[in-house]
Amino acid sequence: MSLRGKTIVVTGACSGIGAETARLLRQQGAQVIGVDRNDPMLTLDGFVKADLSEQAAIDAAAKQLPARIDALANIAGVPGTSPASLVARVNYLGPRHLSEVLVERMPAGGSIVNISSILGYFYALRLDLHKALAETGGFEAGLAWLARHPVPQATCYEYFKEALIVWSMQRSHAWFMERGVRMNCVAPGPVFTPILGEFVAQLGPARVEADAKRMKRPAFADEVAPVVAFLCGDASRWISGANVPVDGGFAATYL
Ligand SMILES: NC(=O)c1ccc[n+]([C@@H]2O[C@H](COP(=O)([O-])OP(=O)(O)OC[C@H]3O[C@@H](n4cnc5c(N)ncnc54)[C@H](O)[C@@H]3O)[C@@H](O)[C@H]2O)c1
Numbered sequence: 538m539s540l541r542g543k544t545i546v547v548t549g550a551c552s553g554i555g556a557e558t559a560r561l562l563r564q565q566g567a568q569v570i571g572v573d574r575n576d577p578m579l580t581l582d583g584f585v586k587a588d589l590s591e592q593a594a595i596d597a598a599a600k601q602l603p604a605r606i607d608a609l610a611n612i613a614g615v616p617g618t619s620p621a622s623l624v625a626r627v628n629y630l631g632p633r634h635l636s637e638v639l640v641e642r643m644p645a646g647g648s649i650v651n652i653s654s655i656l657g658y659f660y661a662l663r664l665d666l667h668k669a670l671a672e673t674g675g676f677e678a679g680l681a682w683l684a685r686h687p688v689p690q691a692t693c694y695e696y697f698k699e700a701l702i703v704w705s706m707q708r709s710h711a712w713f714m715e716r717g718v719r720m721n722c723v724a725p726g727p728v729f730t731p732i733l734g735e736f737v738a739q740l741g742p743a744r745v746e747a748d749a750k751r752m753k754r755p756a757f758a759d760e761v762a763p764v765v766a767f768l769c770g771d772a773s774r775w776i777s778g779a780n781v782p783v784d785g786g787f788a789a790t791y792l
Contacts, residue, residue, distance in 0.1 A: 539565060539566050539770075540562055540565040540566050540567035540766065540769065540770050541565075541566030541567070542566070543566075543567045543568070543607040543608060543769070543770070544567070544568045544570065544603050544605060544606055544607050544608075545562050545567045545568070545569050545570070545606070545607060545608040545609070545610065545769055546569075546570045546571075546572060546602055546606055546608070546609045546610070546639065547559045547562065547569055547570070547571050547572070547610045547612060548571075548572045548573065548589060548609075548610065548611050548612055548613040548631075548632070548635065549572075549573055549611075549612035549613030549614060549652075550569070550571030550572065550573050550577060550579075550581060550584070550612070551571065551573040551575045551576065551577050551578065551579075552573075552575070552730065552731055553728070553730030553731060553732065553758050554612055554652060554725065554728060554730060554758045554761050554762065554765075555571075555573070555610070555612035555613065556577075556578075556579055556758070557758035557759050557761070557762040558610055558612060558758075558761075558762040558765045558766065559571055559579060559581060560579060560762070561759070561762045561763060561766050562610075562766055562769065563580070563581075563582070565766060565770075567607075567608075567769075568582040568583075569581050569582050569583075570582060570583035570584065570585065570602060570603065571583070571584045571585070572584075572585045572586075572587055572589065572598055572602075572613070573586065573587075573613065574586065574587065574588050574589070574613075583603075585598045585601045585602060589613050589626075589627055589631040589632075589635065590623055590626035590627045590631060591626070592630075592634060592676035592677065595631060595634050595635050595638070595676075596638065598635075599635070599638045599639065602639065602642075603642070604642060605642055605643075605644065606639050606642045606643055606647070607643065607644070607646070607647055607648070607769075608643075608647060608648040608649070608650070608769035608770075609635065609636060609639050609643075609648075609649045609650070610649075610650045610652075610765050610769060611631075611632035611635060611636065611649070611650070611651045611652065612652045612765070613627060613631070613632075614627060614628045614652060615627045615628065615732075616694060616732045616735035616736055616738075616739055617690075617691075617692075617693055617694030617695070617735075617736075617739040618735045618738050618739050620690070621687075621688055621689070621690045621693035624693045624694055624697050625679075625680075625683055625688065625693070625697055628694070628697040628698065628701065629670075629679075629697040629700050629701050629704070630676050630679045630680065631676075632651055632701065633676075633679070633701075633704055634675070634676045636649050636651075636708075636720070637675075640712060640716065640718055643716070643718045644717075645716060645717030645718070646717060646718075646771065646774065647716070647717070647718040647719070648718065648719045648720070648721075648768060648769050648770075648773070649705075649709075649712075649718065649719070649720040649721075650720075650721055650722070650723060650765050650768045650769055651701055651705050651720070651721070651722045651723075652722070652723055652725065652765075653698045653701050653702045653705075653722040653723065653724045653780055654694075654698040654724055654725060655724055655725065655726045655727075655782065655784050655787055655788050656694055656695045656698050657695065657698030657699040657701065657702045657722075657724060657780070658724070658788055658791055659695070659699065660699035660700075660702045660703050663696070663699060664703065666686065666700075667699055667700045667702075667703035667704070668703060668707070669682070669686075670682055670683070670686075670700055670704070671700070671703055671704040671707050671708070694739060698724075701722065702722050702724075702780045705720050705721065705722050705778070705780070706778045706780070708720060709721070709777050709778040710777075710778060713777045713778070719768075719773070719774070719776065719777035720777060720778070721768050721773075721776055721777060721778065721779045721780070721781060722779070722780040722781065723761065723764050723765055723768065723780075723781050723783055724780050724781065724782045724783065724784065724788070725756060725761050725783050725784060726752060726755070726756060726782075726783070726784030726785060726787040726788070727748075727752075727755035727756065728755055728756045728757070728758055728760075728761060729755050729756070729757055729758070730758055733755060748787075751787060751790045752784070752785055752786070752787045752790075753785055754785070756783065756784070756785060760783065761783050764781060764783045768781070
């Protein structure tokens, strides 16, 4: 699979899944522009340092990004041990806003990939809430809606990954029909990255022990990156509105 000639923006490019994805996309010939709050420790074709929890910072970063973008991988994220308001901003409102801004620069055939999670699996249980949040236009309107519908700290990670899946599915339809731009999610199970320990703290020892019996092991980031790369490229041109599990079969045990 070749991504030669494509310009791809990767958020969260400085660590874990984002760094592995950026590396792989470059190996496949893409020009990769990273966006992260931290400095990169890998070779990129461009980098914009930005705090993706703030609308103004996202808008300022967008001004520094290329005028034509073929794909956007929204990979930056924080675990549920972070304050719920930050989880809302980084894991949902930020990628939503960046996508809304950058889709304007994407030609037909463009692709957006959002990293959800196996912890978003039960999105249908809160579908009405997620649809109502998805209908809010823009970062500030989303924050105002969340002030009226507060999300408990204990479940904020699950909530905003669910919300990301629902927004991605809904928004992808209009974008594919009107612009020919696809949008999909990739839902990893546990992955060996620097924040895996935070997920263990978030879920607690009993849940982690029970989950461990249902899977072989956590993934390595280089087992997730190829799926993101596939969804960025033309080989996946008829896939849109999907939430693709990359979890070694873990989600299948929820049936
Ligand atoms: N590791 C797992 O077990 C796992 C499982 C499922 C989903 N995920 C998701 O995968 C994505 C990548 O996580 P990871 O495991 O590679 O973690 P990571 O901590 O290795 O990487 C996250 C990156 O996001 C960046 N980031 C965080 N907040 C930011 C902000 N406000 N502005 C700009 N950049 C910011 C960090 O600097 C870091 O480079 C996240 O969305 C996470 O929720 C991870």
